[in-house]
Structures are given as C-alpha cells and as structure tokens.
Amino acid sequence: MGINFDNTNSFIKDYEYKFMESQVKLAHKMLHDRTGQGNDFTGWLDLSLHFDNEEYKRLLNKADEIRENADYFIVIGIGGSYLGARAVIEALNHSFYNLIEKSKSPKVLFAGNNISGKYLSDLFEVIKDKEVYVNVISKSGTTTEPAIAFRFFKKFMEEKYGKEGAKKRIIATTDKSKGALKELAKINGYETFIIPDDIGGRYSVLTPVGLLPIAVSNINTDEILKGAFDAEKIYSNDNLFENECYMYAASRQILNRKGKDIEILTNYEPSLSFISEWWKQLYGESEGKDGKGIYPASVNFTADLHSMGQWIQDGKRNIFETNLIIKELGKDMTIENEEMDLDKLNYLSGKTISYVNEKAFEGTLQAHVKGNVPNLVIEIEKLDEYNMGSLIYFFEKACAISGYIQGINPFDQPGVEMYKKNMFKLLGKPE
Numbered sequence: 001m002g003i004n005f006d007n008t009n010s011f012i013k014d015y016e017y018k019f020m021e022s023q024v025k026l027a028h029k030m031l032h033d034r035t036g037q038g039n040d041f042t043g044w045l046d047l048s049l050h051f052d053n054e055e056y057k058r059l060l061n062k063a064d065e066i067r068e069n070a071d072y073f074i075v076i077g078i079g080g081s082y083l084g085a086r087a088v089i090e091a092l093n094h095s096f097y098n099l100i101e102k103s104k105s106p107k108v109l110f111a112g113n114n115i116s117g118k119y120l121s122d123l124f125e126v127i128k129d130k131e132v133y134v135n136v137i138s139k140s141g142t143t144t145e146p147a148i149a150f151r152f153f154k155k156f157m158e159e160k161y162g163k164e165g166a167k168k169r170i171i172a173t174t175d176k177s178k179g180a181l182k183e184l185a186k187i188n189g190y191e192t193f194i195i196p197d198d199i200g201g202r203y204s205v206l207t208p209v210g211l212l213p214i215a216v217s218n219i220n221t222d223e224i225l226k227g228a229f230d231a232e233k234i235y236s237n238d239n240l241f242e243n244e245c246y247m248y249a250a251s252r253q254i255l256n257r258k259g260k261d262i263e264i265l266t267n268y269e270p271s272l273s274f275i276s277e278w279w280k281q282l283y284g285e286s287e288g289k290d291g292k293g294i295y296p297a298s299v300n301f302t303a304d305l306h307s308m309g310q311w312i313q314d315g316k317r318n319i320f321e322t323n324l325i326i327k328e329l330g331k332d333m334t335i336e337n338e339e340m341d342l343d344k345l346n347y348l349s350g351k352t353i354s355y356v357n358e359k360a361f362e363g364t365l366q367a368h369v370k371g372n373v374p375n376l377v378i379e380i381e382k383l384d385e386y387n388m389g390s391l392i393y394f395f396e397k398a399c400a401i402s403g404y405i406q407g408i409n410p411f412d413q414p415g416v417e418m419y420k421k422n423m424f425k426l427l428g429k430p431e
C-alpha cells in the first residue's frame with residue numbers, strides 16, 4: 001500500500017512538513033521508548049515480538065471446531081471489542097457472506113453493541129433453531145451493553161444445550177485475571193482467550209478480540225498478521241520524509257492547525273464501510289480530548305455523493321478527505337451494448353464497472369480539490385488479508401503519532417465515562 005499526497009500540495013507548503021520533522025521525531029521517540037502518556041497501552045506497537053503463538057494455535061483450533069459445528073457464530077462486544085473484527089470480516093468476505101447457502105463458515109452476527117430489545121429479540125428469532133456458538137468479548141468484563149446481551153445468551157445457550165453443552169459453545173475473550181467476565185468464565189468453565197494487559201480495546205483487532213471471529217469467518221489470519229508484522233518494520237523509520245505513516249499523521253495535524261478539523265474517510269466499495277466505522281472509533285476515541293481533536297467522519301461513495309457530496313463540495317471549508325482506494329478487487333462485470341440504448345449507456349459498453357467507479361473517484365477528487373478540500377489518497381493494490389494487516393497497523397501507528405503531536409494521550413478515553421455515570425444514576429445502580 002502507499003499514500004499519495006499530490007492533492008494536498010496546494011494546501012500544505014514544504015516548510016510546514018519541515019517544521020513537523022522534529023515533532024514527529026519526538027513523537028516517535030516517546031512512542032518507541034515508552035515515555036509518552038499512556039505508554040502502558042502500547043503492546044500493539046511491536047506485537048510480533050511478544051505474540052503468543054501457543055494461544056494463537058489454540059485459537060485456530062477453536063475456530064476450526066466452530067466452523068465445523070455452528071450455523072451461527074454470535075460475537076458479543078462493543079467499541080474496540082467488536083468493530084475491528086466486523087470491519088475485516090465485511091471487507092474480505094463475500095459481500096453477502098451471511099446469505100450464502102453452502103458457506104465454509106457459519107453466519108456471523110453481532111450483539112451487545114447497542115441496548116435494543118428489538119434487535120436482541122429479532123436475533124433470537126433468527127437463531128433459535130440453529131446450531132450456535134457464542135464469543136463474548138470484553139476487556140474490562142463489566143461493559144453494560146455486552147453484559148446485558150450475554151446474560152440473555154447464557155440463558156439461551158443453557159436452555160438449548162444444557163450447562164455442559166453451553167460450556168463448550170461459549171468462548172470468553174477477556175482480561176487474563178480480572179473482571180466480571182473472567183470470573184463468569186472461570187465459574188462456568190468457558191474456554192477463554194486473553195486480551196493482553198498492554199493493548200487497549202481500539203488497538204486490539206490483532207489479538208484474540210479480532211482474530212477469533214475473523215478466523216471463524218474463514219479468513220486467513222496468518223496473512224493478516226504477516227501484513228501487520230511487516231508493517232511494523234516498514235513504518236519504524238523516524239524520518240518523516242521516509243515514512244508514509246508519519247507523513248499521514250503529520251499532514252493531518254498540519255491541516256488541523258489550518259482549521260481543517262474534520263477528516264472524512266471515503267471509500268468506493270460498500271464492503272469497506274465498517275473499516276470506516278473501526279477507523280472512526282480509533283481516531284475519535286484516541287484524539288478527541290482536552291478540547292482538541294480532528295473529528296473523524298466517513299462517507300460511502302458513490303452512494304453518499306448523492307447526499308453528503310453537496311456538503312463536501314460546497315459547505316463550510318473546514319474539512320479534508322482521506323480516500324481509501326482499492327486497485328484490484330478480484331471480481332468485476334463488463335457493461336454490454338443494448339440495441340435500444342434507452343438508458344443512454346451504450347457509450348460505456350465494453351467498459352467494466354470498476355472502470356466507471358475509478359472515473360467517479362477521479363472526477364470527485366478533482367471536484368473536491370477545486371472546492372478547496374485537501375485530499376489524501378491511500379492506495380491499496382489488492383483487497384486481501386496481507387494488505388488488511390498492513391492497513392490496520394498503518395492506521396494504528398499514525399493515530400498514536402498524530403495524538404502525541406497533538407499533545408494528548410491517544411490511549412485513554414476518560415470522556416466515555418460521563419454518559420455511563422449519568423445512565424447508572426438514572427437506572428439506580430447501587431454504588
């Protein structure tokens with residue numbers, strides 16, 4: 001993968017990058033020497049050095065067992081305990097993976113990421129007569145949304161399979177020693193996978209949090225890890241001008257200082273929409289604090305060209321775009337000639353849909369740049385496991401560097417406690 005900065009040239013001067021050089025070096029040093037704020041949550045930085053291969057083997061065996069025995073695999077978790085897995089599963093699978101009759105993997109559905117009684121009731125209606133495995137994921141083990149969902153699933157599984165049967169079909173991914181979920185797993189004998197102490201939720205997709213659901217979905221996790229571990233090396237250079245990941249982080253912060261405080265991640269592939277959701281959580285929760293931050297937004301093109309396109313072209317000029325462009329998708333269709341040509345599309349006959357999509361991107365890029373919107377372009381050769389691993393690491397590392405340049409702790413999330421405090425008070429939760 002690579003990143004093209006051509007369409008930021010008229011917005012960022014060379015000396016502005018020069019000015020950033022020392023700040024990036026300092027941020028790199030703080031991150032790698034573990035002297036920056038939140039340094040005890042930087043285990044994701046060099047995961048390859050302390051990756052638990054034994055646990056990973058056990059995880060792959062469990063994924064095989066689930067693939068053989070389950071019709072439905074339910075992933076219970078919220079925020080960092082769910083978005084990464086969903087993003088990768090949706091990006092790399094068939095667009096309609098849950099609708100394929102003879103699939104090599106169970107259908108994957110998500111729960112515990114909302115507080116909707118309708119959603120949960122509907123979900124039980126769908127799975128009640130099916131073979132089900134459940135993976136409940138929570139680092140703290142005390143998060144309300146997954147805890148509520150799991151209370152229902154535990155009962156459902158025990159009624160369906162008996163206590164012993166449920167025990168085999170429920171897997172808990174949580175802290176190695178503490179939290180309510182760890183306790184529940186111990187008492188009920190669930191198999192558990194560990195979320196390392198030094199990796200926070202939104203940086204955890206390459207731990208069992210993401211790896212188990214992704215492996216169950218029959219996606220090659222070895223290749224994802226290879227992509228990420230190679231990226232560790234590729235993006236380890238502290239020289240801003242030789243490290244595209246740092247150039248991305250620096251560009252964001254330069255633009256931010258010029259009043260461009262909203263970043264919109266765009267894609268032209270429906271299967272990438274959850275990559276954007278994952279990215280928004282990563283950047284929103286990491287950077288939006290102490291009255292500072294770049295607001296991370298996303299659009300799915302070309303659909304949103306018919307809605308948000310107006311705003312982007314013509315609205316307040318406080319935005320920049322980062323485009324996620326995939327060169328090779330592996331599947332395509334060619335538009336054919338039609339005798340009547342009532343839809344006036346014959347000028348496209350012989351052209352592929354990807355070709356039309358590419359021109360839509362190029363045309364949009366030119367229009368938005370002309371409309372004073374700086375555009376970065378992340379180009380990915382092929383939508384595959386290896387590149388997905390690289391992309392995940394690229395975004396994680398850029399986020400940490402960008403956060404340090406911004407002068408905040410990119411690894412905590414004090415702001416999310418406020419709604420919980422109010423909600424618990426209103427619900428009458430005992431102290």
Ligand code: PA5
Binds near residue numbers: 413
């Ligand atoms: O990134 C984070 O830390 C959060 O988004 C958490 O992942 C989210 O709140 C879920 O927390 P937990 O895994 O403790 O249930």
